[in-house]
Amino acid sequence: MKVLVINCGSSSLKYQVLDMTNEVLECKGLVERIGMDGSVITHEKTGMDKFKLVVPMEDHKAAIGHVLMAIQDENHGVIKSMDEIGAVGHRVVHAGEKYDKSVLITDEVYKALEECIPLAPLHNPPNLLGIDACKQLMPKTPMVAVFDTAFHQTMPPESYIYAIPYEYYEKHGIRRYGFHGTSHKYVAERAADILNVSLDDLKLITCHLGNGASVSAIKRGKCIDTSMGFTPLEGLVMGTRSGDIDPAIVTYMREVENLDQGKANEILNKKSGVLGISGISSDFRDLEEAAADGNERAMLALKVFAHKVRFYIGAYIAEMNGCDAIVFTAGLGENGIDMRDVICNDLGNLGIKIDVVKNKVRGKETIISREDSKIKVILVPTNEELMIARDTYNIVTGKGVK
Ligand code: ADP
Numbered sequence: 001m002k003v004l005v006i007n008c009g010s011s012s013l014k015y016q017v018l019d020m021t022n023e024v025l026e027c028k029g030l031v032e033r034i035g036m037d038g039s040v041i042t043h044e045k046t047g048m049d050k051f052k053l054v055v056p057m058e059d060h061k062a063a064i065g066h067v068l069m070a071i072q073d074e075n076h077g078v079i080k081s082m083d084e085i086g087a088v089g090h091r092v093v094h095a096g097e098k099y100d101k102s103v104l105i106t107d108e109v110y111k112a113l114e115e116c117i118p119l120a121p122l123h124n125p126p127n128l129l130g131i132d133a134c135k136q137l138m139p140k141t142p143m144v145a146v147f148d149t150a151f152h153q154t155m156p157p158e159s160y161i162y163a164i165p166y167e168y169y170e171k172h173g174i175r176r177y178g179f180h181g182t183s184h185k186y187v188a189e190r191a192a193d194i195l196n197v198s199l200d201d202l203k204l205i206t207c208h209l210g211n212g213a214s215v216s217a218i219k220r221g222k223c224i225d226t227s228m229g230f231t232p233l234e235g236l237v238m239g240t241r242s243g244d245i246d247p248a249i250v251t252y253m254r255e256v257e258n259l260d261q262g263k264a265n266e267i268l269n270k271k272s273g274v275l276g277i278s279g280i281s282s283d284f285r286d287l288e289e290a291a292a293d294g295n296e297r298a299m300l301a302l303k304v305f306a307h308k309v310r311f312y313i314g315a316y317i318a319e320m321n322g323c324d325a326i327v328f329t330a331g332l333g334e335n336g337i338d339m340r341d342v343i344c345n346d347l348g349n350l351g352i353k354i355d356v357v358k359n360k361v362r363g364k365e366t367i368i369s370r371e372d373s374k375i376k377v378i379l380v381p382t383n384e385e386l387m388i389a390r391d392t393y394n395i396v397t398g399k400g401v402k
Contacts, residue, residue, distance in 0.1 A: 001086035001397070002026070002079060003389040004071070008060060008090070008130030010122065011035060015067050016385045017078050017085070020393040023386060026078040029070060031063045039063070043070040051076045060126070061133040068137060085141055088134050089392030091182070091384070092127045092145040094120035096173060100153035101401050102391035105131060105143040113145065119173060120231075144392040151181030154222040162230070176234075178226035180208045184216040185223075186387040187329045187380040192221075194365060194378055195325060203320040205313055208382065209339070210330030211239040211282065215309065217316035225319055227312050233268060236312065237305045239282030242272035244308070277301035284332050284339065306342045313343070317350060317375075325376040326352065334381050335362045344369075344377055351375045 001021065007014040016028040029043040039057035044050045051070075057063045071077050071085075079085065090105070096116045103109050110131065117124045134143060160176040161169060168174045184206045191206075192199040199221035206216045213236040216226040227235025227243075237243040245268075254264050267276075275282040278301035280290050290298035317323045328340055337360055344354035351374030359368040361379060369377035391401045 001393060002084050003392050004067075004085050004088045005385045005388045005392070006064070006067075006088060006090050006130050006134065007385070007388075008126045010126045013060065013063050013067070013130065014385075015071075016389070017071055018386065018389040020086075020389060023390070025386075027071060027076070028385075029067065031057065031067065033057075034063045035059055041066050041070060043073075043076055045076045045078060048076065059133075060129040061136060064130065064133040064137055082138055082141070085138070087392045087396040088138070088141055088143045089388040090127060090131055090134070090143060090145050091148070091388055092131075093123035093148045093179070094177065095145070095147040095149050096177070097153065097175075099145075099147055100150050102144055102146040102150065102388075102395060104395050105145050109145060119177070142396045144388075144395045146182060146388040146391050148179045148181050149177045151185045152176075152178030152216070152223045152226050155224055155226065159225040174230055176226070176229040178214070178216070178223065179228045179232045180212065180214045180216075181223070182384045182387045183208050183329060183382040184214075184218065184226070186384065187327045187382055188216075188218045188221065190365065190380045191325055191327045191378050194367065194380070195376065197324070202324045203322055204325050204327060205316045205320075205323055206327045206329065207309060207313075207333055207343075208330045209236075209309070209328065209333035209336065212241065213238045213243075213309075213330070213332070215312040215316065217319050219320050225316060235308075237277075237301075237308045238273040239284075240270045240273045240275045242268045242276070274301040274305055277304055284336055288336075288338060302339070302342070306339060309343045310347075313347075314350070323351075323375050325378055327378050327380050329380050329382040334379060337362070340368070340377075340379075352377065 003018050003020050005016045011034045013031040017026045019026055025046055027045045031041045033039045034057050040054045042050055042052045072079055094116045096119055098112045187206050188204050191204055192202055204218040208214050212232055214226055214228040217224050233241050235243050274287055278287055278298045280286060280298055287298045287302055291302055332339055340359055344352050353370040353373035354377055355368055355370045363381050366379045367376055368379055394401050
């Protein structure tokens with residue numbers, strides 16, 4: 001069976017077609033500038049050159065219409081007719097406390113996701129637009145929703161309850177939810193395979209270090225804590241997000257800088273993080289280059305970032321009373337040789353000994369710790385789309401998901 005994976009943002013959309021008989025990626029693509037001038041679809045059939053088409057796409061339905069044309073294209077397509085697509089898997093950001101695993105999209109599920117919009121006002125609406133468009137264009141094809149929050153639903157209350165009046169949790173659902181769940185789950189499962197140990201016997205710390213970044217503590221395959229919170233703003237320092245700060249800074253900053261709520265939100269989400277500290281870029285490659293040229297604020301941004309990752313690793317080792325492996329993934333986690341080195345440096349007393357030679361690797365599943373490192377350090381490229389396709393396939397074929 002072939003599965004179409006859709007990850008819909010407000011003005012962009014990523015897609016893949018995977019053949020689930022052997023989990024092979026057949027094609028992938030990206031639609032950008034939906035509803036704007038210069039809408040463009042970039043499509044890539046595995047093993048062929050990219051194919052780019054600039055064509056007006058006034059909404060998500062038009063965008064998905066072009067995706068369906070691209071995947072059926074005579075030259076660049078991977079299917080002859082839509083009947084070959086057995087199911088669609090949609091990435092959905094927020095399922096609140098409603099779902100702790102992926103689900104078949106029914107009217108009831110759709111309604112529940114609409115109810116989660118206040119929790120993810122920027123993310124759930126475009127995810128739902130993607131579902132609407134597919135429903136209209138391929139009404140008979142079953143669809144599955146795979147949630148960023150689901151994997152973290154196993155956290156115990158002491159990890160997810162904030163110390164604010166309890167009624168805010170009851171009335172407004174204010175609690176830690178966590179995000180990047182599909183990625184944390186995927187790399188944890190891969191790490192267990194690489195170590196050849198059952199997930200049920202492992203304590204893992206997974207570090208998803210991309211533009212957005214989060215760390216999770218995973219004990220016996222279940223997430224028991226994660227650094228992102230009520231929104232993806234909490235936790236690690238990120239490309240443009242502040243991560244943890246004293247909440248009093250928000251009110252003070254608004255007062256002294258005369259900022260309205262929207263502006264304060266924008267500053268914390270888009271102008272902070274390593275971009276805010278360095279004043280240069282949110283991209284770690286730019287920062288590493290500037291730091292190598294002696295730029296002190298770039299150096300500081302990199303140090304603050306690494307400090308926070310180490311802080312969470314230490315906390316999660318304490319929370320789990322030990323750890324078998326630390327897993328690095330996402331853009332920086334997979335490629336940032338120096339950053340991994342700095343994060344793991346001088347943690348020998350905790351049992352973490354990175355191998356500087358083995359660590360010189362990018363984007364490839366590798367154990368990068370020394371033989372005598374009690375806690376293994378592993379690099380695992382993430383693959384959220386494969387995870388979405390797997391859950392989708394398992395649900396529509398009745399195998400079910402964990
Ligand atoms: P997202 O999916 O959240 O947009 P990614 O997982 O693609 O993010 O990660 C993007 C980040 O990875 C960027 O900040 C980029 O600087 C970093 N990155 C990618 N390649 C490298 C590299 N070779 N060295 C250091 N950082 C890298």
